[in-house]
Amino acid sequence: MFQIFSSLKRTVCMGPREFVRQRFKLPLVKFIHDTINLYKTRTQTGVNHIREILFRGTVVALITALLVWLAIFMYVAFYYAYVPTISHERPVFLKFRACDTNSCGSGNGKGMCSFPSAHIKLTERQRLLMLGQPYKIHLDLEMPESPANRDLGMFMVCADFHGSGGKVLANSCRSAMLHYRGYLLDTLYKLVFSPFFVFGSSEEKQNIHVELFSDFEEIESEPVTDIFIEIQTTHIEIYSAKFLINARFTGLRFLMYNWPIFSAAIGITSNLVFIAIVCMVSWYQIINSEEYQHLLHNQSERKILQDFDSGSSNSSLDEDTSLLEEEKHLRLRKGRSGSKDFIEEIRDFDC
Known part of the structure; x- marks a missing residue:
């Protein structure tokens, strides 16, 4: 009951313009601002995600094209080295x-x-x-x-x-x-x-x-x-x-000369499989090497240190902000108590 009377008293003291401003205008502006920030954050996240997908797709496409052309070059080189002029x-x-x-x-x-x-x-x-x-x-x-x-x-x-x-x-x-x-x-x-x-x-x-x-x-x-x-x-x-x-021609030379498309398809596919196996084995050897494991360990340690430094700085900022807020509240309380004492003194003087 006391809270209801205090809110009514606060409303009467604020006036109609201040009441509309604090009860309707400021919440509406805050809602619009939060909604815009939310969609902006989602849009930026989506753009970054699409950019990452495009980057990865481009890298995969370039690597695939490189491997395909390498396989074709290997087959053409083998053909001209193995099959003589007819x-x-x-x-x-x-x-x-x-x-x-x-x-x-x-x-x-x-x-x-x-x-x-x-x-x-x-x-x-x-x-x-x-x-x-x-x-x-x-x-x-x-x-x-x-x-x-x-x-x-x-x-x-x-x-x-x-x-x-x-x-x-x-x-x-x-x-x-x-x-x-x-x-x-x-x-x-x-x-x-x-x-x-x-x-x-x-x-x-x-x-x-x-x-x-x-x-x-x-x-x-x-x-x-x-x-x-x-x-x-x-x-x-x-x-x-x-x-x-x-x-x-006999044997493989006969097949490569008389069936060029079929032999080229088999040869290029075999080269692709061979290159893919070599790349996979090389990648497995790299990620399991001591140098790579040592590099990952150093990167994880650096990340932990950066997170610790950022957390300590944030905590110090939070502490400073809380201290400033407490000081501000104390000043407001002192100002209110001083104004109340001044009003009581005026009333006593009138009496």
């Missing part, structure tokens, strides 16, 4: 000694008086063929279907492989001839393709494929640098010739 091609320029009016018993000065031959420079110093890789070597001859070639029959094609010192490392001789076509088949062929022959889009010629080596492997100590070709006949007619070396 084919090597060299043009063949045949030369021979032409007949004159006094040679070879011929008075017309036509034809060849020596076998057509050619020299092919395969490489200068560096090795062209891969060691341990078998190669298929053949010579392609483009020959017209002339009466001379039809009457030639079989002929021999020989090849000598020389090293850098001129030593013969390998040689091979193979027979070849034009493909035979009978009179009726030849007539039908010419009738069907006669428009192409007239307009020049096709010719009466055959490509003769002469296989010199089916499984050639280069010697480690002496690589092949020069090749000498000789066609052992003087009655042959040739448009052009080319020398071909094709790698014969």
Whole structure:
């Protein structure tokens, strides 16, 4: 009851403006201020959380991209080191000694008086063929279907492989001839393709494929640098010739060359797994090392000291604040008691 009367007395003494200010305006302002601070704190916390998530995601994405590109680089390097070039091609320029009016018993000065031959420079110093890789070597001859070639029959094609010192490392001789076509088949062929022959889009010629080596492997100590070709006949007619070396892949090389996407997927995935295992093992070794444990122990000690210093400073500030508040209350009480004594003295004087 006493509290109710005291509150009513305080309300009457404050006046309407002060009553509205203390009872409505100040609590409303305090509520708005606390609400704004609350949402501001939540927003700042959310922004910091999103920033941390973005930072971690960026770091993870960069590390993943680095590992993927490293795996791709490892596979590409292994592919070019393990799988050789599939084919090597060299043009063949045949030369021979032409007949004159006094040679070879011929008075017309036509034809060849020596076998057509050619020299092919395969490489200068560096090795062209891969060691341990078998190669298929053949010579392609483009020959017209002339009466001379039809009457030639079989002929021999020989090849000598020389090293850098001129030593013969390998040689091979193979027979070849034009493909035979009978009179009726030849007539039908010419009738069907006669428009192409007239307009020049096709010719009466055959490509003769002469296989010199089916499984050639280069010697480690002496690589092949020069090749000498000789066609052992003087009655042959040739448009052009080319020398071909094709790698014969088996096993993993066959899979990597003929199935590139499948082998690349398996190879890159294997590299990623290997790199991930290496990184995990390295990270496990680092976090369990004595240096890392000593660093963590020092950081924890520093954190404890900082927390202790901040706690002591806060406690001292709290003590100072409480002392100031007590002094302020004492001053207010002294002021109130002094005003009451002054009022009583005035009343006594009036009486």
